[in-house]
Amino acid sequence: MENDNFNTFLTSNIDIDEQAISLLPSSCKTLTLKKGDFALREGETCKHTFFIESGLLKQYTLDNKGKEHILLFAPENWFVANIESVHFNRPSNYFIEAVEDTRILLVDEELILRLSQYSRAFLQFNNKLLHSHILSLQTRVTQLLAASAEERYLDFIQSYPQLVMRVPQWMIAAYLGVTPESLSRVRGELAERNNRSRKA
Amino acid sequence: MENDNFNTFLTSNIDIDEQAISLLPSSCKTLTLKKGDFALREGETCKHTFFIESGLLKQYTLDNKGKEHILLFAPENWFVANIESVHFNRPSNYFIEAVEDTRILLVDEELILRLSQYSRAFLQFNNKLLHSHILSLQTRVTQLLAASAEERYLDFIQSYPQLVMRVPQWMIAAYLGVTPESLSRVRGELAERNNRSRKA
Numbered sequence: 001m002e003n004d005n006f007n008t009f010l011t012s013n014i015d016i017d018e019q020a021i022s023l024l025p026s027s028c029k030t031l032t033l034k035k036g037d038f039a040l041r042e043g044e045t046c047k048h049t050f051f052i053e054s055g056l057l058k059q060y061t062l063d064n065k066g067k068e069h070i071l072l073f074a075p076e077n078w079f080v081a082n083i084e085s086v087h088f089n090r091p092s093n094y095f096i097e098a099v100e101d102t103r104i105l106l107v108d109e110e111l112i113l114r115l116s117q118y119s120r121a122f123l124q125f126n127n128k129l130l131h132s133h134i135l136s137l138q139t140r141v142t143q144l145l146a147a148s149a150e151e152r153y154l155d156f157i158q159s160y161p162q163l164v165m166r167v168p169q170w171m172i173a174a175y176l177g178v179t180p181e182s183l184s185r186v187r188g189e190l191a192e193r194n195n196r197s198r199k200a
Numbered sequence: 201m202e203n204d205n206f207n208t209f210l211t212s213n214i215d216i217d218e219q220a221i222s223l224l225p226s227s228c229k230t231l232t233l234k235k236g237d238f239a240l241r242e243g244e245t246c247k248h249t250f251f252i253e254s255g256l257l258k259q260y261t262l263d264n265k266g267k268e269h270i271l272l273f274a275p276e277n278w279f280v281a282n283i284e285s286v287h288f289n290r291p292s293n294y295f296i297e298a299v300e301d302t303r304i305l306l307v308d309e310e311l312i313l314r315l316s317q318y319s320r321a322f323l324q325f326n327n328k329l330l331h332s333h334i335l336s337l338q339t340r341v342t343q344l345l346a347a348s349a350e351e352r353y354l355d356f357i358q359s360y361p362q363l364v365m366r367v368p369q370w371m372i373a374a375y376l377g378v379t380p381e382s383l384s385r386v387r388g389e390l391a392e393r394n395n396r397s398r399k400a
């Protein structure tokens with residue numbers, strides 16, 4: 001009952017026997033966070049991957065002026081991990097904080113390895129998740145190198161329509177790598193263009 | 201003989217039996233590129249991951265003004281793949297081009313899956329490669345969001361000292377997301393500071 005989303009997420013994505021899949025959620029601990037609570041702070045170590053059952057997390061750094069730069073938003077049914085900790089035994093360079101009240105499952109890497117060897121379907125699924133993570137980061141790098149503030153914002157609302165209403169504007173700006181003033185100008189120009197095309 | 205680096209790379213990194221490892225290189229095709237040749241163009245599809253036996257590749261996009269933005273440099277002993285093609289059956293968004301005369305092996309994803317199931321050591325090694333790729337992309341995103349031109353350049357020469365002498369300045373600028381003029385200014389300032397501290 002506790003892990004409803006995780007079970008649905010797995011069984012609807014992977015064609016392996018129920019028994020194998022049930023290994024995973026049954027051994028996961030749950031963590032409940034209030035808005036503003038930290039799942040992990042910079043400098044801490046955590047050996048688990050987080051699966052978001054409900055709510056929303058952000059993963060970010062602070063620069064030397066204390067300004068926040070957001071690497072990732074993770075809403076329900078997403079995974080987020082501090083890869084330095086989980087895979088390289090190093091403390092985290094990032095904060096992971098609840099943007100809304102959030103419930104997460106702590107997934108053990110050892111279980112993921114065991115399931116990958118047990119089931120080829122799980123192995124392929126996990127590989128696909130990792131590669132789609134790489135792909136989205138590649139797109140992000142290319143966008144930060146090459147795209148205008150408007151292009152970045154349009155891509156964001158197309159890729160994450162459900163986040164636009166849940167996340168304050170300054171956080172979207174901190175994710176897109178633009179100033180809040182630029183984002184506000186871009187939104188103004190888009191609204192004006194929409195209005196004009198409606199009147200035409 | 202042909203796959204010397206690949207064999208050494210695998211046997212020195214993975215503790216599995218030689219027989220299993222020999223499966224992989226023996227079935228890989230080789231591709232020889234002259235400087236300026238393409239391993240893959242935007243819009244093309246390729247189902248193989250490339251292992252660089254010798255030489256240097258770059259993976260990049262062109263923006264709508266024809267300006268080049270470099271996602272990745274891949275020198276010898278690196279992997280580079282067009283993930284859209286290999287894992288999602290979509291044409292490539294990137295060009296992959298030889299910066300020097302280059303010899304690459306074409307590694308088949310099916311073999312990687314088979315070896316991952318055959319050997320837990322290989323599975324863990326491959327997982328580690330994927331996660332270190334994710335980690336380096338995360339660092340890249342954070343740097344593009346938060347770091348100055350000087351910080352980006354200093355990190356580049358620390359992370360890839362062997363590339364600084366092999367890659368022209370304009371390509372480093374196109375990788376760091378700074379103008380060639382900014383990079384030139386940063387290099388000048390660093391040289392001046394070094395000179396001053398040597399005289400002091």
